[in-house]
Amino acid sequence: MKKKKYYFLVSLLFTIALLYGSNNNLEPSIQLKSIDVLPALTSTKVILTADSPLPISKAFFDQTLPSTLIVNLPQVKSVPAPPKLESPQGIINQIALRKNSQGDFKLFIDLNQKVPYTIINNQQKTTIEFLKLNSQLNLEEINKKISSVDTHSLASLQNLSLKEEGNSLIIQVQTKGQFLPFVFALDNPLRLVVDLYNTHLNRPPLNLAVGKWGIKKIRLAQFQVNNPFTISRLVFDLEGPKFFTLDTKEKGLTITFPSNQVEEAPPAPLPKEEKEELLPASDQKTASPFPGSSPPIPKKETSPPERKVTSQPISTEAPPPSSTQEEQFRPKTIAQPQQQYTGEIISLKFKDADLRDVVLYLADFAGLNVVFDPGVKGTVTVDLEDVPWDQALDLVLKINKMGKTIEGNVLRIAPINVLTEEQKQAQKLAESKELAGPVLVKTFTLSYSKAADVQALLSTKLSERGEIIIDNRTNTLIITDVQDRMELIEKLISVFDTPTPQVSIEARIVEATSTFIRNLGIQWGWRGIADPYYGNQTSLEFPNKINVDGALVPQGIVTKGIGGPLGGYAINLPAPAFSTAVGLSLGNVLDTFRLDMALSALERSGSGRIISTPTVTAQNNQEAQIIQGRQIPVQTVANFTVTTRYVNAALELKATPQITAEGTIIMYIEIQNNAADFANLVNGIPPIITQSARTSVMVPDGGTAVIGGIYRTEDSITREKVPFFHKIPILGNLFKSFARTKQNRELLIFITPRIIK
Secondary structure, eight states: OOHHHHHHHHHHHHHHHHHHHHHHHHOOEEEEEEEEEEOOSSSEEEEEESSOOOOOOOOOEOOOSSEEEEEETEEEEEEOOOOOOSSBTTTTTEEEEOOOTTOOHHHEEEESSSOOEEEEEEEEEEEEEEEOOOOOOOHHHHHHHHSSSSSTTOOHHHHEEEEEEETHHHEEEESSSEEEEEHHHTTTTTTEEEEEEEEOOOOOOOEEEEETTTEEEEEEEEEESSSOOOOEEEOOOOOSSSSSSEEEEEEEEEEEOOOOOOSOOOOOOTTTSOOOOOOOOOOOOOOOSHHHHHOOOOOOOOOOOOOOOOOOOOOOOOOOOOOOOOOOTTTOOOOOOOOOOSSSSEEEEEEEEEEHHHHHHHHHHHOOOEEOOOOOEEEEEEEEEEEEHHHHHHHHHHHHTTTEEEETTTTEEEEEEHHHHHHHHHHHHHHHHHSSSSSEEEEOOSSSSSSHHHHHGGGOOTTTTTTEEEETTEEEEEEEEHHHHHHHHHHHHHHHOOOOOOOEEEEEEEEEEEEEEEEEEEEEEEEEEETTTOOOHHHHHHHHOOOEESSOOOOOOSOOOOOOOSSSSEEEEEEESEEEEEEEEEEEESSSSSEEEEEEEEEEEEEEEEEEHHHHEEEEEEOEEEEEEEEEEEEETTEEEEEEEEEEEEEEEEEEEOOTTTEEEEEEEEEEEEEOTSOOTTTBOOOOOOOOEEEEEEETTTTTEEEEEEEEEEEEEEEEEEETTTGGGGGGGGGGEEEEEEEEEEEEEEEEEEEEE
16 A cells, blocks of 8 residues: 555656656747838848847857848747848848748848948847948938937037947947937948937047957047037047947946957957956858849948847857958059048038147047157148048148158158158168168978079069079079068068969861862864865866865974874864763765764862861960971071071970969960971972961850951853854854862861860
8 A cells, every 4th residue: 555655746746747847848939920121221120029029149140141140039930921022121131031940030131232220129020231332421410310409408428438248249328418329330341320319428539449359449539510510529439330239228238249259269358447257259161042044233322220139148249251262463552642631521611720629629529649740830721511621631731731641540740841751761771771780591392383584583673782692403592681661572482482373285287178070071073084085086187185184283283182093083072171072984985085073071069178177285375386297307508518408397395374263264376287298399408378467365164266257259261162152052162161160268267275184
């Protein structure tokens, strides 16, 4: 009985444990009801509506999908069909959902380009907002928003503090009074800008280098005063697109940047701030759920208004920087570029203002300290709208013949002649230090270039104490020079000593010939005799006998064509060449009258094709040559001296390839296809039949081009006739012969280059 109670108790406890454990493992199932895309002037929003708040755990740009934001949606078990975007909505191309092996969903948002973004949670709606780059603020929108703010009493920005908390950087801005924030993004370089309208900066400007969390530096200054608004501007110079949160409060705002870098050790602390340890981002690979397409370029638009952002445990990650490969055709700087201004936009309007006051105003805007030389003086009258502050500074200095130097965060203003003289003295000092410094000796064994060629290129970069010695046996440069020049020489050698690409060049020479010959000829003659011997003499005393002979060719003339029964023909017009002949001989019983006739004829046609394919491989910008054939000795006699020289009667290809940055190939080509004509010797030496082409052509890699062609047609007709008699109708054909020769010759030269990978 005790055993039964014991077993029952154990079974009951085991069942309770199973039920308790299964209940603990149950996770709430969230249903995602809709996904909406709302493009606006300054940003594009993706709004996720669910039956309960979405616990988003991670959002990141993946390395394999660099312009696609991936958002993890844990506990979401039911989703609607994503909206089908026939054309880009704002900066969003497409949206897709994918379910993983654990049954959770991931949201893929394909963008035109990577931009800063934030995630805003509000009960059942979660908004993912993407800022547009180079957006311009909409004055109408600003006027509507600013109407709700008391512009008669300016808010004051009293302090800005930074702190590291967990794996995030938190920037807190303390204000007093009512203000209106606008957030937008600029590129070249990438910056996140927070403009606080109706706010006066009541603290010194800030210019703080960070170097962590994907933030290069943070700047705070008074952007403009009553033009028409008073604006304090907070700028974050970013290394790349980042996730951020912005929380607007009654006495200021808070901006948070989570970590997005993978580091092996904790980073260095912020200046005058606390320490932090960065958590490594997960290395997640995801296949693209979108079909391949080229995203359009986003248009310039405006920035978003203020918003309330609640914090969520969202981790971000960015793809590691892509490894830069040495590109052979990468442009090299050979001259100083034009001045590029990247300062914040400012508007100035002064009349006869003191130069020092204007410079102090610009320096205060940029967060710089200022030092004036005693010779600085002048006045400024300007009316500038929306120009970078550094360009405005250069303009006001230029009109007063002044110059500037910036060392760290100190701006120095001095007359141009003073700065020029200082630069000359500094250059002389640098040269003297260089000549007085220690001399280094280094050896560089070259792999792909000849030491003599590199020496000629480096000789102009040596200092007065520099020297280069070549060891041809090992292809080594022994360089002696000061440290500064040695660093430059090492960089140049790394550029010069690189493998040269090779090109395989295949030429194809096609010769096609066709001939047609048709010859027709006729030979005929006759003989008539009236003689008492045959009993057919005439009845006249004179002439009593007659002998008419039109059959025998007179002796001494070579008979052409075929010979007749009597040795020849009176009408002797045979075909010039014939393969067929028919003879006919007619006579009476006594053979006193005889008629002989022969017909000769020939028709011949033929075609032929010769294909020559020389192939040669050459390095880039190096000539290659290949020859196949024979050489004909030609002797000349001069001053009783016999000189023999050899002339090529061969197939010859010379080519010099040049690979362009686009992957095409420019070739300088010379092709010769010469042959000896032994049928027409001149003093025992055959003439040379020449076929050649010389040209420069650009062909795609692996493409084929026709670089030359010759088409020649010969058509000749020869007729031999007996004067006057050939004009007799019908019977005139017995007094003429016909011969026709037609010959076609065609030459085509093809070229096909291929870059050897």
